[in-house]
Amino acid sequence: MGHDTHVVVAKNKTQYEYARRKRSQTMQMQVVTFAIMIFLTFIAFAAVAAGMSAYYVGPVILLLAAIQVVLQLYYFMHMSEKGHNMPAFFLYSGALFGFTFVITFLTIVWW
Amino acid sequence: MSAIAQKKGFGSALWDWLTTVDHKKIAILYLASGGFFFVVGGIEAMLIRIQLAVPDNSFLSAGLYNEILTMHGTTMIFLAAMPILFGYMNAVVPLQIGARDVAFPFLNSLGFWLFFFGGIFLNLSWFMGGAPDAGWTSYASLSLYSPGHGIDFYALGLQISGAGTYIAGINFLVTIINMRAPGMTYMRMPLFTWTTFVASALILFAFPPLTIGLFFLIFDRMFGANFFDHTMGGNTIIWEHLFWIFGHPEVYILILPAFGIFSEIFAIFSRKRLFGYSAMVFATVLIGFLGFMVWAHHMFTVGLGPTANAIFAVATMAIAVPTGVKIFNWLLTIWGGSIKVTTPMLYALGFIPSFVAGGVTGVMQAAAPLDYQLHDSYFIVAHFHYVIVGGVVLAILAGLHLYWPLMFNTMLSEKLGKITFWFFFLGFHATFFIQHFLGLMGMPRRVYTFIEGQGWDLFNFISSMGAILMAIGVIVLVINIVMTTVKNVPVGNDPWKDGRTLEWAIPQPVPFYNFKRTPLVRGLDTFWIEKQEGNKEGMSYAEPLSDIHMPNNSFIPFVMSLGLFIAAFGALYNGEKAWAVPVLVIGLGITLASMATRSLKDDHGYHIHKEDLMDHKGGNY
Incomplete structure (x- = not known):
């Protein structure tokens, strides 16, 4: 800044x-x-x-x-290294969403 | 600003707008083009309601009706609501967090021009052989078999404007993470900044699925692929999943900034700190998170199976909890406040019952068995207009009045504003409330006409009359804007007298570098704190006066977007016209060449020197 x-x-x-x-x-x-x-x-x-x-x-x-x-x-x-909290947070959120989508398709969605 | 602008010739003023990287000017560009598309989408809505006003109407043909209906939805969501909200974000967020500009001013301009050219491309379909006609959802089972080029315009236009939206989203994330003034911790960020932040995160995660879906559609229709064609081993349901994995977060991308605007309004005009600030932040984040876990509730009747339907039903109902937290917090903000019923406050007060009604019907539809009855009926149309018009559009109109003095240093007429509100608000309820019952009586959505004597005649007529009231409201608003612009009476900073956050503390008209010195933020509602302590300047400062680094204007974003616009025509006519492939190559070439220019030619910007800053009054005139 x-x-x-x-x-x-x-x-x-x-x-x-x-x-x-x-x-x-x-x-x-x-x-x-x-x-x-x-x-x-x-x-x-x-x-x-x-x-x-x-x-x-x-x-x-x-x-x-x-x-x-x-x-x-x-x-x-x-x-x-230090100062990567935000990138890590967004990376893991994205991975979580992607993982949820795949798991949903593999387990409960029929189509 | 206007005093300087008048001295310039038309050519140089135009060049200034085409090359600007200033967030305040880009905000005005977003607002103006979003406003234009809002009017276009509004005219389409009026045509729909005229056609449906009486049974067996032949005002529009069936095919034309489908095109108008599709373009109404697509225009309103992608080209009107989102850009106007981006306009407010651009105008307000950097000022609210005490920044000189967004993190990437060049990308900000690129995001706007991509949206603009994408929107123009989409609407050119009207003049080039017919608009898209498969609904704004463009389900592949319809869109693959749509004759003509309508769907191609849809896919390519949204792809280009979607890239712009994505860029804007990332820009706001980086801005809010990195550019906050000293003292502006996350838990001191005003609610509009918070909701912008969460909405930008949703853009980050939601737009890639749309991009993939649109590319599949482009490849299927223009380049002979078979992603959605079940006879060739594809699957049409893939589009629905990709679309709704994007589409559900999309509605939260729209409503969260709307919540932010209303949170600001309730605090300002109740002259009270927002009740339950941390709960509001938590609810915002939670809504954003849950928004990704519910996409299949749009697809209950597809046949996902009872397990999926049950899980998605429960997840959907869960969203009502954080939304309820917000509603109660707003009510408790008003409670005991010293309320001033200004035009923005009037919109905010009208928003609460309207949005709650939309939310309640949303929970009804979340019950999967009931949804089998409601699916594709006018009940759905009523529901999403209650949340989008009753939530997003009311916020856009409220925000227009609230932030107009910030953006233009003039005040929209309160009297005309209230007239607009009453016409629009009553017209809105007259139009859409009755559509719930039309839905329950069995009227399907997306029909271009209906047979007389099914008990739908009167209700449809009332609905169309309501639409006329809304149109009158918007016309009064346009008159209001024209009159205010012609009169051009400067109002100075803090025109509402009760501003709480930094954007109201800044001198008007806002200097092009925003803050002469970076402010020090001393708490939530920092301007309010300074005012309470009798600080005439309204700000404490975090640093001594020193040189300011500014970005140079650039024409490259415009050229880069123009290249994609040209390339889109090549893709559209691929395999049909001899010039298609050369045009595609030339267009992409223009874009790549301008990207190379941007990368290879260093542009370090310039400095405003301390000595010049001391003389500059900073807009105090």
Whole structure:
């Protein structure tokens, strides 16, 4: 808010060190998350390749997909950082509505 | 504003309106075009009532009647009610939260021009081979088999104007979340801002299903797809679900801002703090949430099965609870207040019984077994006109009187305003109350005529006479507007003397940068608090005077919307005219090129310098 006049101030030594440490932590998390996502993808392919029942493989892949979406949002699209309450609120409301529609069609609506 | 405007030539004034990104001017654009479409939709309504005034009438042919009926509904919902409400939101919300403009002024302009071109496109159908004729709901089982291009105009026109609405909705969400002045916490936001916020959230979630449904319809009709054609493996019911998943929240998108306007009016003219503010906020949010859980109550007779019907019936009845909370809070706001019956207050007082009547018939229809009897009868017509005219249109008329001084710095005549109210209000009840009984007597909706001697003759005649009273009311209103504009007597800020929120504290005419200094909000009804403490300026400030960053005007939104408008003709005549595909490509090309221009060419806006601000009287003249 205010008047949108931005003043750029150089970081001092401590701030620089802090930002550096923060960034390396974020990077670490991203690498770990990336590894997990590769692993989840591998499970999905393996489940199909193993020739298990489609009724089992289908839901498992959907579940893995949901986990991937969450990881993507939080670690790559920065939802884990501060100040994302509103986007998160709207995202979850939207997901809730979408989920309700699908569940309704699958369970109680005949057409 | 007018003093400056008169110095300009017509060309530069027109250019100013075409390129403006100022929320106050866009508000006037919304109000003017919405008002125009309101009159168009009103004329269509009069034609309907003339046709039905007497049995076996041949004033309109059956086909033409279907077109008029469809366009009446579509115009009133998408091109009149929503844009006029957007006009008020644009005029009021940024001022109410102490912001200099909406979050994305460029998008605000784009939203308007998309709506405008979409509306023009839809109405061009009258001159280009016939309007849509499948009802405003345009059920696929009818619309797929409608000959001519009417439905194509409907689908493409609504797609374009829907994009505009979506953009406007997101803009208001971001504005209200991010642009509130210091001290304006969520629980200090005026009710009109709250209802705008919730309605915008509903737009965010409700319009995508409509977009999908309209694209399916466009593909089915113009590009040979079969989403709704059961002989080709599609399903016509999919349209109904998509339409009503959008359509039910849509009616709350209309009524919630109306509730907001009335909440403001009751507090201002009872000269009391709104009773049960936090309950009102909670009820607003709850209505918004439940609005998504009830779409199938429009489809009880489709055959969803008893389980679905029962669940949706109960969910629908639940909405009556938060709505009841609101009604009682309004009554308790009036109770013990020092009431001034001005024109807006008169509308607000008329709104309560009218809307309660509409709500009660709504709960009746929520009972699925009874709905089997009421479905597609005039009872339904009576019900939704009671909530939409008795709720939304009364709010629009009340808001027009309430916010006219804010938007134009002149005051609509109270005397003529009251005459309008009585004609409109009595005409409204005469028109629609009797339609409940027509419905119970078995008259189906959407019939273009009826046979004499079924006991419907007198009631239909009375209904048509009521419509004439409403038309007289609107004509008096137009006279009122013309007279007020010609007289042009400036009234200054806080013309109602009892303004409670920031928009009334701002000097008139509102400076183009709104607030010289960002205000500090010290509680709910912040202007009222300042006035009580004897603050002549009406505002406390959160910051010292400094430079203000302003956006530049832009012609790009107009061109971007024009491109889609041209492309729509290409899609419409696809496979029929040789020029269709080139026109489609050229139109989309114009839009994409203007999007590229916007992205690649940096536009940082400009600053108003502190020194210039000090000299600027800020409209105190």
